[in-house]
Amino acid sequence: MNPGTGEDTQGRDAPLPFQKLSKTRWLVRDNDPYDLEKELSMHYKFLYGRLYNKDRTQKILENVEFGVKFNQEIRTYMTQLISSPKQEEKNKIKCVKLRCQALLQEALKQVEKRLPDSVDIFKGLSFFNPHKLLSQIQKGHFEDLPCLHLTENNFDLIESQYKKINLVQWSEEEPFVKNGIPKDSLNFWLGVAKHSSFKELSTFALTCLITPASNAIVERIFSLVAAIKTKPRNRTQTRLLESFVRIQTYLLGNKICCKEFRCTNKMLYLHNSEILYSSTGKTANIEEEREDEKSFLEELL
Known part of the structure; x- marks a missing residue:
């Protein structure tokens, strides 16, 4: 770099700092669809329970769950008043509660607006998790699996393999003898792919698992392409x-x-x-x- 070219040239020639390409990596890295589906459902129910009763009626303002810290701050503010609380102060507190209630309602609205399709996809992908797949009770029906159009001409064969997969003692099969059955879907199906009797089913499952199920995954791919x-x-x-x-x-x-x-x-x-x-x-x-x-x-x- 030539020091006599001025600040502008130095700024152009200087190496750029590293940039954080994505703020949503945690959504797509080291997460299993089974766990994501539970987390998303739990988050929605958590927001809903703070605003609505079990009979689906909206809670009155005094019963809305703003959190322990919020209520402690309100009580601290009230006790710091020298005289008895005036109506003006009560109105201020009510105004703050109304704004917080509106914030929770908007958060619930945005979650409900963005997640219906994704929740169905994650719920379908969760059936590929070995915890559900190998269970006689929690195993889903074949028609509940996502992306059935990816089966193409092997629909009957893949359905047959899906119905038989929990009849195999996978803990005694070669891929899982040493370390046991993996808890995450991806490593489990990578092991199943080595079993010739379930080749088509494992290919279908892995194809579904790598299919982008959220905007965060797509954004991450674009960030990688732009960086490469x-x-x-x-x-x-x-x-x-x-x-x-x-x-x-x-x-x-x-x-x-x-x-x-x-x-x-x-x-x-x-x-x-x-x-x-x-x-x-x-x-x-x-x-x-x-x-x-x-x-x-x-x-x-």
Whole structure:
């Protein structure tokens, strides 16, 4: 950087600080649909219970649950008054309560407005959790599963496998003998995918689990793409960009720091200019590209 170019030039040449690309990472990282569905339902019921009675009638202002801290502050304020509380002070407290009640009502309205479809999706995804799936009581019906259109031509086969899956002693199967049955859906179905008798069902379940179920997931993908495909990398092809996103998502999801990542010789061999950039007008062999990317990802995982 040339010091004689002035402050403006220095500001342009100086490296930009790291930016927090997403404020909603906690919504999409290390969260199981089964737990998310319970959390969302609990949050809605919590807000509803603060404003409404069990018979669905609205609570009077004095019975609205503003919280212990709020009530303590009100009592402290009242006791600090030298004389007996005047009507003016009571009106001020009532005004504050009305505003807080309106805030809770708006919060409930916004949650109810945004979550109906998502709640149904999360509830359907929760049936893939091994806690429910392997239970004779909590297991859902096949028609209650989400995204049934993804079964395509294997509808009957996948339905048959779904009905049989809880008949297998999975704790004695090879993927789960050592560490037991995972509690989260993703690792469970990754293990089931190694069982040849449930290949189609596991593929369907994993496809449903990676389907974006909230705006936060989609926003996170856009943030990753924007961070990866910068101006110097503008020629990066779509397939390679997809691989980068998958790799970075895997590292973030498993809490692996990039400093700890070590490339194998096979990765370096596959990471060449032919898959990085398109220097000719010729169309590459799609099957060969997929095989190379598959090998690259297998080496990583």
